[in-house]
Amino acid sequence: MAILLEDRINELQQRLKKMKEEKNYFYLKSIDGASGSRVTIDGREMIMFASYNYLGLITHPKIKKAAIEAIEKYGTGAAGVRLLAGTTKVHEKLEAKIAEFKGAEDAVTYSSGYVTNLAAITTLCQRGDLVIIDKLDHASIIDGCLLSGATHKSFIHNDMQSLERILANSEKYVNKLIVVDAVYSMDGDVSNLPEISRLAKKYNAKVMVDEAHSIGVLGKTGHGIEEHFGLKGAVDIHMGTLSKTIPSIGGYLAGDKDLISYLKHNSRPFIFSASLPPVAAATAIACFEVIEDEPERIENLQRNVKHFKNGLNSMGYNTMNSTTSIVPILVGEEKETLELCKMVNDEGIFICPILFPAIPKGTNRLRAHVLATHTSEDIDKALDVFKRAGEKLGLI
Numbered sequence: 001m002a003i004l005l006e007d008r009i010n011e012l013q014q015r016l017k018k019m020k021e022e023k024n025y026f027y028l029k030s031i032d033g034a035s036g037s038r039v040t041i042d043g044r045e046m047i048m049f050a051s052y053n054y055l056g057l058i059t060h061p062k063i064k065k066a067a068i069e070a071i072e073k074y075g076t077g078a079a080g081v082r083l084l085a086g087t088t089k090v091h092e093k094l095e096a097k098i099a100e101f102k103g104a105e106d107a108v109t110y111s112s113g114y115v116t117n118l119a120a121i122t123t124l125c126q127r128g129d130l131v132i133i134d135k136l137d138h139a140s141i142i143d144g145c146l147l148s149g150a151t152h153k154s155f156i157h158n159d160m161q162s163l164e165r166i167l168a169n170s171e172k173y174v175n176k177l178i179v180v181d182a183v184y185s186m187d188g189d190v191s192n193l194p195e196i197s198r199l200a201k202k203y204n205a206k207v208m209v210d211e212a213h214s215i216g217v218l219g220k221t222g223h224g225i226e227e228h229f230g231l232k233g234a235v236d237i238h239m240g241t242l243s244k245t246i247p248s249i250g251g252y253l254a255g256d257k258d259l260i261s262y263l264k265h266n267s268r269p270f271i272f273s274a275s276l277p278p279v280a281a282a283t284a285i286a287c288f289e290v291i292e293d294e295p296e297r298i299e300n301l302q303r304n305v306k307h308f309k310n311g312l313n314s315m316g317y318n319t320m321n322s323t324t325s326i327v328p329i330l331v332g333e334e335k336e337t338l339e340l341c342k343m344v345n346d347e348g349i350f351i352c353p354i355l356f357p358a359i360p361k362g363t364n365r366l367r368a369h370v371l372a373t374h375t376s377e378d379i380d381k382a383l384d385v386f387k388r389a390g391e392k393l394g395l396i
C-alpha cells in the first residue's frame with residue numbers, strides 16, 4: 001500500500017536524527033582534498049578504507065597532465081549528445097582504447113556506469129526476451145531489467161545449479177542474456193565465469209559482465225575477469241565503469257562491432273543524454289595506459305589484499321568469500337555493526353557500514369576497500385584498530 005510522501009520523509013528524518021544523536025551517522029562525510037590512501041576529514045587525517053581508487057590513480061601526474069591538456073584543447077564540455085554534435089576525437093580515441101584493453105572489436109561510452117547498465121539491458125532486451133541475473137547483481141542491472149520490459153529472473157548468488165534451472169526452462173524466450181558482476185560489490189567474491197560461459201553456450205544465451213570492480217584488480221595485468229580465468233572470449237558484452245580504478249566518470253560497453261553500432265544508434269542514453277566531457281574521456285585514456293605501463297600497482301594491490309584479509313581472518317573476523325580488494329567484515333546485527341564502525345572511525349580508519357536493506361537481513365557489515373597505495377604500516381595500523389575494537393565488543 002502506498003504511504004504518503006510526507007510520512008516517508010518524516011520517518012527518514014526521525015531515523016537520521018536518532019543516528020546523529022547516537023553518533024552513528026557515517027554518510028556524506030566531506031573529504032578536503034584528493035581521495036588518496038590518507039584523507040583529511042573535519043581537519044583530521046584518516047586512513048582511507050572506503051574508496052574505489054584501487055590503484056591510486058587519482059593524483060597520478062601523467063593522468064592529471066592529460067586532463068589539463070584536454071581542458072586546454074576542448075574546454076569543459078561537449079555541448080551535445082553523442083549521436084548528434086557531442087562526439088569529439090577524444091571520445092573516439094577512448095572507445096578504441098577500451099576495445100583494445102578488453103580485446104573487443106569496438107566500444108561505446110556513456111556518462112555513468114549506472115546509465116551504461118540501463119542502456120545495455122534496455123537496448124538489447126525487449127518484451128519476449130529473458131534477462132537472467134545473479135541475486136547480488138548491482139542495482140543498476142536490476143533497474144535496467146525493470147525498464148526493459150523483458151522478463152527477468154534471478155538465480156541464487158553464484159549458484160550454477162540455480163542458474164541452470166532457469167536456463168533449462170527458457171525455450172520460449174527469443175533472446176536470453178545472463179548478466180553478472182565480475183566482482184560482487186558488497187561481498188568481494190568473483191563470479192563463476194567458466195561455468196556461466198559453459199551454460200550460456202549450452203542454452204544459447206549471451207553473457208554480459210559488469211567489471212566495475214575488476215578492472216585493474218583481477219588478472220595478472222589487471223585486464224579483468226577473462227584474464228583472471230584465462231578464458232578469452234567467454235564474455236559477449238563487457239561492461240565497465242570509468243569511476244573506480246579509472247578515476248574519471250562514465251561507463252562503457254565493449255563487444256562485436258555491429259553490436260556496438262546497434263547500441264550507438266538505438267540506446268536512449270546515447271541518443272538523448274549529453275556525452276562525457278572530453279576531459280573525462282582524456283583522463284580515462286591516460287588511466288588505461290598507466291594500468292598497462294605500471295603493472296607493479298596491481299602487484300601491490302594483490303599483496304595488500306592478502307595482508308589485510310589474512311590479518312582479519314587470523315583474528316577471527318569473517319570476510320565472507322572475498323578474494324578481491326573489496327573485503328566485507330561481517331558483523332550481523334545493525335547495532336554491533338554501527339558500534340564497530342564508530343570505534344574504528346574514532347581511531348582514524350575511514351570505513352562505511354553497509355546495512356539492510358542494501359544487503360540481506362542479518363548480514364550487516366563494514367566494507368573495506370584495500371588500495372594499492374596503502375603502505376604496510378597503514379594496513380598494520382588498521383588491523384591493530386580492528387583487533388582492539390573487535391575484542392572490546394566481543395566480536396572476535
Ligand SMILES: Cc1ncc(COP(=O)(O)O)c(C=O)c1O
Binds near residue numbers: 113115140243251
Ligand atoms: C557493480 C557496479 N556496477 C555499476 C555501478 C555504477 O557505476 P557508476 O558509479 O560509475 O555510475 C557500480 C557503482 O558502484 C557498481 O558497483
